[in-house]
Structure formats: C-alpha cells, structure tokens
Amino acid sequence: MPRMTIPMLNEKRAAGEPIVMVTAYDYPGARAADRAGVDMVLVGDSGAQVVLGHASTVAVTTDEMLVLAGAARRGTESALLVCDVPFGSTEASDAQAVETAVRFAKEAGADAVKLEGGNEDRLDRIRAIVSAGVPVVGHVGLTPQTATALGGLRAQGRTIESAVRVVEEAVGVQEAGAFCVVVEAVPAEITELLKEVLRIPIIGIGAGSGHGQVLVLHDLLGITEGRAAKFVKRYAAIGEDMVAAVTAYADDVRSGAFPTAEHQYAASPEAVEAARQALR
Structure with missing residues (x-):
C-alpha cells in the first residue's frame, strides 16, 4: 500500500470517502494500525495517560513524546504519521513552536504535527510552523491541554458563545494553513455546518461524522480502565x-x-x- 499523503487525504475528502485515524504510541500499536489499513496514525499526547500513567495530558514532555513518536514511526509504513506537540512546547513564541515542530519532523520522522486551540496566538504558531515547512493538523472544540479553562473535560459548542467560538476557531485554523482539523466533543450539527464551509478534512471525535474519525487505540481495544467517554466504542476487551x-x-x-x-x-x-x- 502506498504511503498516505496530504493530497491523497484531500482526494478522499472530495470523493466522500471516510478518513480513518487512530492513535498509537509504540511500535506494536503502530504496526497494528498500519496493517489494519488506517489512513492516519496520531501519536497523541493522550499517551501521557494511557501509556505513561499520568493523570492528564499536561504532564507529558517533548522528550517523552519524541520517544513515543519515534517508536510509532518505525511501526508505520503506509499511514500518515501525525504527532501532538505537548503543552508548554509551543506557547512561548513562534520560534519555540517552530523549534518543537522541527524536532518532531527530524528526530521522530513525523509527517505532521497537531496543535490544540484556535485563538490568535495559536493561529500565529500554526502560520509559523507551516511557513517553516512542517504540515499542521488543527484541533478545536474540547482541547484537553487547556480543558481547565473550558470548565473541564466537557463538550463544547452547546451554547451560543461556545458554538460561535468553535466555528470561528475552525475557520481560523484553516486560514492559518492547517491541512486538516480534529473537532472534539462538539454537537454533530456544528460539525455539519463546518463541513459546508471548510475546505480541509474534518476528523471527528465525539463530533458526528465529519470527513473521518479518530479514537484512542487503548479505548477502542478495551485496554483503558474505568468509564469511557460517551463517544468511545469498544471493539475488544483486551485489558481483561x-x-x-x-x-x-x-x-x-x-x-x-x-x-x-x-x-x-x-x-x-x-x-x-x-x-x-x-x-x-
């Protein structure tokens, strides 16, 4: 199977062919995803919780993420590899953001990086990273790295103010140069509106159909303990x-x-x- 590219993802979107993304944080997980034929593998900062045992995604460091990303890269042959940049690694300045993104491209072999949020500072970071030659995936709606400011891990876009913010941030992410956007924990009606105006693929997670879906590997395999989020469908009980x-x-x-x-x-x-x- 040929390696997935950004133009190929756009072709899938235009043809109405759903895009499949799944997280992976190590060689075996990435190999399983790649052999299953997924389009995109995301080395998510959710690895902080499901692999490293932290209470939230905020604790993971860039060096830890680079180790996870490098392992996933070695297990990925055909899927497009996207890596989350961790909290604190891009916030200080455009220069810091570019340096972090370049590290993921050079040291881990990432095809793209993912940034959460869509306020003006985040849009500046996206522009800077894209200008430096590293493709960017945006992420709007529920943004776990800054969930405290949103009132916790709760759905977004359910009030007038929140719905407008989600839409404006998604459009902003696109205009800043992101080639794709993850929309998390947002009512399906808002996602449908975004599909009418965005020219880039929308990957949903708890946000309706979008142009594709992403789930955490450990959630869908039933490895994660405790109560799963509403949007999770478990396809196995591997943890047990x-x-x-x-x-x-x-x-x-x-x-x-x-x-x-x-x-x-x-x-x-x-x-x-x-x-x-x-x-x-």
Whole structure:
C-alpha cells in the first residue's frame, strides 16, 4: 500500500470517502494500525495517560513524546504519521513552536504535527510552523491541554458563545494553513455546518461524522480502565484478556505447571557431566 499523503487525504475528502485515524504510541500499536489499513496514525499526547500513567495530558514532555513518536514511526509504513506537540512546547513564541515542530519532523520522522486551540496566538504558531515547512493538523472544540479553562473535560459548542467560538476557531485554523482539523466533543450539527464551509478534512471525535474519525487505540481495544467517554466504542476487551493471561501464568508458576519439558532446552549428557566436573 502506498504511503498516505496530504493530497491523497484531500482526494478522499472530495470523493466522500471516510478518513480513518487512530492513535498509537509504540511500535506494536503502530504496526497494528498500519496493517489494519488506517489512513492516519496520531501519536497523541493522550499517551501521557494511557501509556505513561499520568493523570492528564499536561504532564507529558517533548522528550517523552519524541520517544513515543519515534517508536510509532518505525511501526508505520503506509499511514500518515501525525504527532501532538505537548503543552508548554509551543506557547512561548513562534520560534519555540517552530523549534518543537522541527524536532518532531527530524528526530521522530513525523509527517505532521497537531496543535490544540484556535485563538490568535495559536493561529500565529500554526502560520509559523507551516511557513517553516512542517504540515499542521488543527484541533478545536474540547482541547484537553487547556480543558481547565473550558470548565473541564466537557463538550463544547452547546451554547451560543461556545458554538460561535468553535466555528470561528475552525475557520481560523484553516486560514492559518492547517491541512486538516480534529473537532472534539462538539454537537454533530456544528460539525455539519463546518463541513459546508471548510475546505480541509474534518476528523471527528465525539463530533458526528465529519470527513473521518479518530479514537484512542487503548479505548477502542478495551485496554483503558474505568468509564469511557460517551463517544468511545469498544471493539475488544483486551485489558481483561491481559489480566486473565497474566493471572493464568502466575497460577502456573506457583503450582509448578510452568515451565515443563517442552519449554526447556536439552543438553547432551557429556555437556552436563563437563559442567558437573567444572563445579568440583
């Protein structure tokens, strides 16, 4: 399968062919996504929670994200690889934003970076990064990195003020040069309005159909513990399977059922005797 490109994504959008994006944070996850034929792999800062065990996405560092992104790059052959830039790595200035984005392109092999938000400062950062030659995916609606300012992890676009903000930010992200935009936790009616005016693909997550969808790999596989967000559909229960498998292994070790002869290597009698003599 040929590697996905930005023009190919635009062709899918124009043809009405849904775009599939999924997160991945390591080599096995990226390989699974790539083998499944997804169009885009997102190394999300959600890895802070589902891989690194942090309470929120804010805690993850650029160096940590680069490690995750590099592993995902090695597992991705055909999908377009997009990497989240973590909180605090682009806010200070355009120069900081460009430096961070270039690191993801050079050190991790990212095809594009994703920035949350659409206020004027964020639009400036998008313009600067795009001007430096790194493609950008925007992200509007619920923006987890700054969720505290939005009143927590809650849907956006449900009030007049919020709906106008979402629409204006999405249009701004497009005009700043982003080639794609993720719309998170927004009523489907708002997303449909955006589809009428935006010229770039809209990737929804809890936001109706858009031109495509993204989900966190660990959510859809059923690895994430606790209550899932409303927009998550679980396609497996791998988390429970993992616990069951490790429990069975522990039981076998404790009972002496593992290992058995079939799990051991054989040595010649002469080798055993030579080892015995060496210990005398």
